Amino acid sequence: MDKTLSIDEVAELLQVPKGTLYQWRSRRKGPTARKVGRHLRYDPAEVQAWFRDQEAA
Structure with missing residues (x-):
């Protein structure tokens, strides 16, 4: 399995801000995240695919 990114890494x-990613997640708007433990x-x-889709929209 390839390396996954933490929320800090995606925010950077x-x-x-990390808070924006949490809001997008709750609104099902941002890139897909999966829970591993907590x-x-x-x-x-x-x-990257989500980011490219934002340019097209």
């Missing part, structure tokens, strides 16, 4: 990558993890490919 997208240059948004931590959120993001697939880098899904974050």
Whole structure:
């Protein structure tokens, strides 16, 4: 399995606050995250695909 990204890493990558990612998650708006234990993890490919989709919209 490839490396997953933490919420801190995704926030830094997208240059948004962590709180924004939590809001997007609750509204089902942002990149898909999965819970591993009590931590959120993001697939880098899904974050990139979500970002590309935002440009097209």
